[in-house]
Amino acid sequence: MSALSIRDVKKRYGPVEVLKGISIDVEDGEFLILVGPSGCGKSTLLNMIAGLDTISSGEIAIGGRVVNNLSPKDRDIAMVFQSYALYPNMTVRNNISFGLKIRKIPKEQQEEIVSRVSKLLQIEALLDRMPSQLSGGQRQRVAMGRALARDPALFLFDEPLSNLDAKLRVEMRAEIKLLHERLKATIVYVTHDQIEAMTLGDRIAVMKSGEVHQLASPQEVYDDPADLFVAGFIGSPPMNLIRAPVAEHDGCVGVSLHNGGEAFFFPAPEAIQGGLSKWTGREVIVGIRPEQISDEISRGLAREGHVKRRAKVEVVHPTGPDTLILIELNETPVTCRVHPETMVRSGQMTELMFDLSKLVFFDPETERRIR
Numbered sequence: 001m002s003a004l005s006i007r008d009v010k011k012r013y014g015p016v017e018v019l020k021g022i023s024i025d026v027e028d029g030e031f032l033i034l035v036g037p038s039g040c041g042k043s044t045l046l047n048m049i050a051g052l053d054t055i056s057s058g059e060i061a062i063g064g065r066v067v068n069n070l071s072p073k074d075r076d077i078a079m080v081f082q083s084y085a086l087y088p089n090m091t092v093r094n095n096i097s098f099g100l101k102i103r104k105i106p107k108e109q110q111e112e113i114v115s116r117v118s119k120l121l122q123i124e125a126l127l128d129r130m131p132s133q134l135s136g137g138q139r140q141r142v143a144m145g146r147a148l149a150r151d152p153a154l155f156l157f158d159e160p161l162s163n164l165d166a167k168l169r170v171e172m173r174a175e176i177k178l179l180h181e182r183l184k185a186t187i188v189y190v191t192h193d194q195i196e197a198m199t200l201g202d203r204i205a206v207m208k209s210g211e212v213h214q215l216a217s218p219q220e221v222y223d224d225p226a227d228l229f230v231a232g233f234i235g236s237p238p239m240n241l242i243r244a245p246v247a248e249h250d251g252c253v254g255v256s257l258h259n260g261g262e263a264f265f266f267p268a269p270e271a272i273q274g275g276l277s278k279w280t281g282r283e284v285i286v287g288i289r290p291e292q293i294s295d296e297i298s299r300g301l302a303r304e305g306h307v308k309r310r311a312k313v314e315v316v317h318p319t320g321p322d323t324l325i326l327i328e329l330n331e332t333p334v335t336c337r338v339h340p341e342t343m344v345r346s347g348q349m350t351e352l353m354f355d356l357s358k359l360v361f362f363d364p365e366t367e368r369r370i371r
Helices: 042-050 092-102 107-120 136-150 166-183 194-200 218-223 228-233 270-277
Strands: 004-013 016-026 031-035 057-062 077-080 154-158 187-191 203-208 211-216 240-249 252-259 262-267 283-288 306-312 315-318 323-329 332-338 349-355 360-362
Touching: 004 042, 016 042, 016 211, 031 042, 031 194, 042 057, 042 077, 042 154, 042 187, 077 136, 092 107, 092 136, 107 136, 136 166, 166 194, 187 194, 194 218, 203 218, 203 228, 211 218, 211 228, 228 240, 228 360, 240 262, 240 323, 240 332, 252 270, 252 283, 252 306, 252 323, 262 306, 306 323
Parallel strands: 031 187, 031 203, 077 154, 154 187
Antiparallel strands: 004 016, 004 057, 203 211, 240 252, 240 283, 252 262, 283 360, 306 349, 315 323, 323 332
């Protein structure tokens, strides 16, 4: 039995369909990420799971129980909001225990739960402080503590880290990940930050315009994007997407590329040769990640599937752990990731290693992956 079952859920506001038939099963103990740009419907879906918004059609079940018509308090869920939503006139201790008091949990048991939760989140020293005396990260820990005190069937997180600075977001991501591994809790987590999605989730549902474009593990979404939107949304920097004609050379099907006066033929991976052969003479969109165009220092000796080509460097962006350089292929800017010790300058030619085993191809019309 799934901890959460979403079956063909739709949401309409008048004639506008915000969610267009979402179906997802979340297993017990799984960490599911709903990720997508603003307006894709991810927070609307989370609110309908929580009972904060109504469903136009479809079914939501938590622990095998259909909850469409149940109020939020009867759904056995706990929610952590973006805004923390702490009671400003209550201490941390009372914020964590407030829900327990409402449910008439005995006082001794309340104290035991508050002690356990505060220890887990390392906020024992904050229990007698007011929310106004806490930093943003501390407030978020308290909000998480209040949710943990409930011991619900399902935790819902609505962009809980978006109000924090970059350094604190990284620290809180690690804490949330560690918390999930300790508790084995079932979590549905909404974010627009694809790095959060990649680092936290067991599976990611990538959403756009009220639809799930791909539901898979983080690595599968990264390596095998289902369409152009997923390829361009997941990854930082995102996947390079280049229009190129399909051709045959020495019995292999691949794509023709050029960088100024340098012409390349890149054969497609063996698994896609048959599917791509139908496109010979037509244009496709070829995708390659920045780290799949690198230098010999990073790649070491050339391995099978790697080819070396010369290209003109347009722009250099040092980032510390690596350097991003910009070249052009088929008049399209292409980002490459090289070792920081690789000495390159704008305007010079450099040799780059292309990992052709990871090339992916898309239909320019439907934007779907060519298999």
